[in-house]
Amino acid sequence: MKPINVGLLGLGTVGGGTLTVLRRNEVEITRRAGRAIRVKVAAVRNLEKAQSLYAGEDIKITTNPMDVVENPDIDTVVELIGGTDLAKSLVLKAIANGKHVVTANKALLAIHGNEIFAAAQAKGVMVAFEAAVAGGIPIIKAVREGLTANRIEWIAGIINGTTNFILTEMRDKGLAFDTVLAEAQRLGYAEADPTFDIEGVDAAHKLTILSAIAFGIPMQFDKAYTEGISKLTKEDIQYAEELGYRIKLLGITKRTAQGIELRVHPTLIPYRRLIANVEGVMNAVLVKGDAVGVTLYYGRGAGAEPTASAVVADLVDVTRMHTADPENRVPHLAFQPDALSNAPILPMSEVCTAYYLRIRAFDKPGVLADMTRILADLEISIDAMIQKEPDEGQEQVDIIILTHETVEKFINQAISKIEALATISGKVTKLRLETLG
Secondary structure (H helix, E strand, C coil), X not given: CCCEEEEEECCXXXXXXXXXXXXXXXXXXHHHHCCCEEXXXXXXXXXHHHHHHCCCCCCEEEXXXXXXXXXXXXXEEXXXXXXXXXXXXXXXXXXXXXXXXEECCXXXXXXXHHHHHHHHHHXXXXXXXXXXXXXXXXXXXXXXXXXXXXXEEEEEEECXXXXXXXXXXXXXXXXXXXXXXXXXXXXXXXXXXXXXXXXXXXXHHHHHHHHHHHHCCCCCHXXXXXXXCCCCCHHHHHHHHHCCEEEEEEEEEEECCCCEXXXXXXXXXXXXXXXXXXXXXXXXXXXXXXXXXXXXXXXXXXXXXXXXXXXXXXXXXXXXXXXXXXXXXXXXXXXXXXXXXXXXXXXXXXXXXXXXXXXXXXXXXXXXXXXXXXXXXXXXXXXXEEECCCCCCCCEEEEEEEECCEEHXXXXXXXXXXXXCXXXXXCCEEEEECCCC
């Protein structure tokens, strides 16, 4: 049977890993796909470097990406260049030319996915994107296909390895955020400009995709609440541990009666939960379905071969379905395009969860009474509280309060009133808490 011819846009870390996996497991992959999968052309930025690295490969290497997307012999284009502007134009051109697309580009899909999927639907081609979320963990396939009998209730995931490494080191070594970030950059876990990772943007891109698949809604990245870890202190991590919790940057999306929650932020999780014990650069995703209950998916979220594993799996899927009737393929967002939901994305002020509050107060009588009265007036109940002893010569102490679930707008009102008290010093630190039960 005629091989499937593949063109690569990008031959860097993931592109090189894809070639390696295809070569090493060629026999196994061909057996699973039903025909051979061959990379015929690759577009790169640095021609000389690519030619020296892949001198022995039977691949045409070019600096012009149009040589890939307009090549009539190419069946499937794999987009691995990142970014959104050039990648979008190349993907849409490939689709217009009747080529299937495999991409690892979460930003592209989170921002332009609706347009790309509509174009693919009209042209009758597939867009596969397992590698866009959680690297080698097959979470997209699990939600799109494996859990298709379920009404998904919520998803919560550690979907950025850089931030998980930083939080693990801060907890284990008692170090400050800036110190650990510098170490993460030295080790290559964090970029020179780490903003997308540490401010939660990368995780929000991935969560937007998961939410769309789980609930059958359009991509709505612009409505995702995003809060990173750059303001976290080692003290809050230590206090959380004392109370039986660990802090992780979670992407959380939930179905509620009022709408869909779509939020990324540092979150306290009970330390007994499996996901609370996911360490270093590893990723993990919890999915709650009404029939199956809670399922956990764990593995490497980045790296050459873990991500290549997902890219090649998509290539196998596309190859298997290459000649199938487009109407009988799995829809891009798991639900048929004409059956997508218009459920609204909830603003963060309407989200209901529990909270961790750290309050710096003067060590005087009546302080606790004032704070608890404010919380009670807003019908916010306290789950736990600790008051630290003041350091020698200090007049101020840390008071830690864990609340039961309440609506965010009410906790914000309470914080404003607490900060206005004469006995309170500075701003109240607020973190969210999820039991994930």
